Amino acid sequence: MRPAKISAEHNPLRDPRDLRLPRIAGPSGLVIFGVTGDLSRKKLMPAVYDLANRGLLPPGFALTGFARRDWEDQDFAKIVHDSVKEHARTPFREATWEQLAEGIRFVQGSFDDDTAFENLRQTVEKLDEERGTGGNHAFYLSVPPGAFPVVVSQLQKHGLSTPQEGSWRRVVIEKPFGHDLESAQELDAVVSEVFDQESVFRIDHYLGKETVQNLLALRFANQMFEPLWNAHYVDHVQITMAEDIGIGGRAGYYDGIGAARDVIQNHLLQLLALVAMEEPVNFDAQALRAEKIKVLSSVRLPRDLGRHTARGQYASAWQGGEKVVGFLEEEGFNPDSTTETFAAVRLDIDNRRWAGVPFYLRTGKRLGRRVTEVAVVFKKAPHLPFESSLASDLGNNALVIRVQPDEGVTLRFGAKVPGTAMEVRDVTMDFGYGHSFTESSPEAYERLILDVLLGDPPLFPTREEVELSWKILDPVIDYWAGKGKPEQYPAGTWGPPSADAMMARDGRSWRRP
Amino acid sequence: MIIDMPKTTTTAVDKRLVDLRDEGGAVALGRVLTLVVVADEKDVELAVEAANDASREHPCRVLVVAASDGPADEARLDAQIRVGSDAGASEVVILKTSGPLREQPDAVVMPLLLPDAPIVVWWPREAPEAPSKDPVGRMAQRRVTDSIMAGDPEGMIRTLAENYATGDTDLAWARVTLWRGLIAAAVEQPPFEPVQSVTVEGEPGHTSLDLLAAWLSARLRCPARIVHHEGATAITRVTLERRTGSIVLDRPDSRVVTISETGKPDRRIALPVRKLNEALIEELRRLDPDEIYEEVLTKGLPLVDAEAQKVTA
Numbered sequence: 001m002r003p004a005k006i007s008a009e010h011n012p013l014r015d016p017r018d019l020r021l022p023r024i025a026g027p028s029g030l031v032i033f034g035v036t037g038d039l040s041r042k043k044l045m046p047a048v049y050d051l052a053n054r055g056l057l058p059p060g061f062a063l064t065g066f067a068r069r070d071w072e073d074q075d076f077a078k079i080v081h082d083s084v085k086e087h088a089r090t091p092f093r094e095a096t097w098e099q100l101a102e103g104i105r106f107v108q109g110s111f112d113d114d115t116a117f118e119n120l121r122q123t124v125e126k127l128d129e130e131r132g133t134g135g136n137h138a139f140y141l142s143v144p145p146g147a148f149p150v151v152v153s154q155l156q157k158h159g160l161s162t163p164q165e166g167s168w169r170r171v172v173i174e175k176p177f178g179h180d181l182e183s184a185q186e187l188d189a190v191v192s193e194v195f196d197q198e199s200v201f202r203i204d205h206y207l208g209k210e211t212v213q214n215l216l217a218l219r220f221a222n223q224m225f226e227p228l229w230n231a232h233y234v235d236h237v238q239i240t241m242a243e244d245i246g247i248g249g250r251a252g253y254y255d256g257i258g259a260a261r262d263v264i265q266n267h268l269l270q271l272l273a274l275v276a277m278e279e280p281v282n283f284d285a286q287a288l289r290a291e292k293i294k295v296l297s298s299v300r301l302p303r304d305l306g307r308h309t310a311r312g313q314y315a316s317a318w319q320g321g322e323k324v325v326g327f328l329e330e331e332g333f334n335p336d337s338t339t340e341t342f343a344a345v346r347l348d349i350d351n352r353r354w355a356g357v358p359f360y361l362r363t364g365k366r367l368g369r370r371v372t373e374v375a376v377v378f379k380k381a382p383h384l385p386f387e388s389s390l391a392s393d394l395g396n397n398a399l400v401i402r403v404q405p406d407e408g409v410t411l412r413f414g415a416k417v418p419g420t421a422m423e424v425r426d427v428t429m430d431f432g433y434g435h436s437f438t439e440s441s442p443e444a445y446e447r448l449i450l451d452v453l454l455g456d457p458p459l460f461p462t463r464e465e466v467e468l469s470w471k472i473l474d475p476v477i478d479y480w481a482g483k484g485k486p487e488q489y490p491a492g493t494w495g496p497p498s499a500d501a502m503m504a505r506d507g508r509s510w511r512r513p
Numbered sequence: 514m515i516i517d518m519p520k521t522t523t524t525a526v527d528k529r530l531v532d533l534r535d536e537g538g539a540v541a542l543g544r545v546l547t548l549v550v551v552a553d554e555k556d557v558e559l560a561v562e563a564a565n566d567a568s569r570e571h572p573c574r575v576l577v578v579a580a581s582d583g584p585a586d587e588a589r590l591d592a593q594i595r596v597g598s599d600a601g602a603s604e605v606v607i608l609k610t611s612g613p614l615r616e617q618p619d620a621v622v623m624p625l626l627l628p629d630a631p632i633v634v635w636w637p638r639e640a641p642e643a644p645s646k647d648p649v650g651r652m653a654q655r656r657v658t659d660s661i662m663a664g665d666p667e668g669m670i671r672t673l674a675e676n677y678a679t680g681d682t683d684l685a686w687a688r689v690t691l692w693r694g695l696i697a698a699a700v701e702q703p704p705f706e707p708v709q710s711v712t713v714e715g716e717p718g719h720t721s722l723d724l725l726a727a728w729l730s731a732r733l734r735c736p737a738r739i740v741h742h743e744g745a746t747a748i749t750r751v752t753l754e755r756r757t758g759s760i761v762l763d764r765p766d767s768r769v770v771t772i773s774e775t776g777k778p779d780r781r782i783a784l785p786v787r788k789l790n791e792a793l794i795e796e797l798r799r800l801d802p803d804e805i806y807e808e809v810l811t812k813g814l815p816l817v818d819a820e821a822q823k824v825t826a
Contacts, residue, residue, distance in 0.1 A: 003707035013697040060780030096783040
């Protein structure tokens, strides 16, 4: 018996039929810039721990923090420890923590500080020696986009961005990817000068959510939905992401950005792409990207933007038993701001499947409740053989995919009301994905961090997708810029009257999620 | 909520379940399977606890059938329904059978199966020699045994191998998954060299050792040896010999694995011994036949046994 050959491409222990075998990342380390931020404390560090607890991180994994604070390794470890204890999804295990803690390092410095980056390089090299991270490192830039260029060029200057033969260096960036097409391209030029396209991971945490991936399962694993998924049966699609909170402490970031750039450009257009795209050849990054790009490039804006878009700013009002201040009165905020906190647009998709089916996208802060959903609203039945008065309660059938909270799918259809008359009214059938599954299903960031370490890109938007989204959105934002102040809407309602008027013009209305 | 139904029938139990759903939606939606547990009376609580945990990831109806020590001549069924906080994300029905009914577990279970949903049967300790020929086992898509808990683990796993049928699986296999992941990742690093022999060391009677050795032997096409140490817990060490050096995965304290490789720094990772609920959760994740397990059981295990005989002879 000759022993089985092993090579970089072929591992006899792996078998596509072996579905239990976990994909554990190879030796590697993660460096986080901006570890003192909220995202890092509430999401990234807990996600790293949860991955470790599930046995998906490589042995000897290293976590390095980079920030201005005057900390030692232990101080940083303490911060990680506290954030893990408070926010991690899986139970706290001393053994897991000890192993993780051994690989925690901290480098102090500011982004323009050469000594700090020199320290970082030495730290990383030492980790390769001590922990066996094998020269593989991912740099997570949890910093404002303004700092990207300096961090990226510092990485290059100190030899951190160039991998040795047989190892890798990757960079992870968070939205916003610029504030319009031009700035997105500039940003990209900066990053791609240093890292090649395959090593750049743009995080849109929505795409890491189980429900969003479930959208693909719903569409492509089932026989019963896809035949209806086109202009013959679908009347229109509404994609909503509503928040019940205001801008809070993000005033500095939010002024000049606004709802459209903050949410529509990335989350909503990505959702639109997943809902509207054709079936990918397979679920490889390449194939998925091809379909998403195809559908994003066939998106068309309405000719008259004034009639088919809406924007607003929340005004002071009673929201759910609490008096909240208006957007312009938020502390530390520019009282003359024209930044919108509510944005709605109609988009059409010029292809055979979707011709004549408008997609309505809306997002806002201080709306009725926190909800993200995709509602596919079907056409009415062409003929009702009932007396019209008896079926007057019957609305359109709808399939609603709730992304958060209470993940699941709702189907809305007509049913007979008990009694002698053939009276029909709407009922809902509910599948609660969240009721029972999500308690132990992984957080979006767990999935995404693991994918970065594995170098598996299907869930990350590519440069082309980002640029296409800006191409769609830029004209709308430009149009708004010339139109003065956004309309006010009372906090806790579902947006300004112009949003309802925009739907009414098409003979439709917004769903109340 | 716990509802006791002494001296009852399955029809009454079924009706009560429907009522409960009507009353308060006490029943989780979207249940994906029925888990039938065939247990001894003393194992009921242990099984329910693990099943409750599993139901949080895989919402299911749990039916526990336990032969009771009641009088031998009277056919009697005592049922208990648990819902809400006593039942994870599902409902649990415990069915204690006495007298002639003890021999008819399939008849007791049948009326309470969820429509359309797959059936998984789990024997937490001893199992029939041929699970697929058992009356309850025959109904199920997936038959889960747990040889580690049995009186004669090594004997049982080999009997299971002889009687293997598509859909069989053993929790000793699920318990070894993380080890397999680590080992697969370890050989994926340079230098890429064939593994010439394997040694798996650990607790006597822990059949995960047998399965891991069998998997490695079959996949790497090399001899694999099992070494038992009295007093050890689960798997304690795995050694992969290569021409230029070895990879050793050492877990002396059943918590942390140290991976030592010639010419590389030691790397450590927490790998606590897998608990029953974790193994069961993994087992319920997929219900299609596990072909790799089949290979390990029917091809790998004989290889390991042949190797062991060579050594003693």
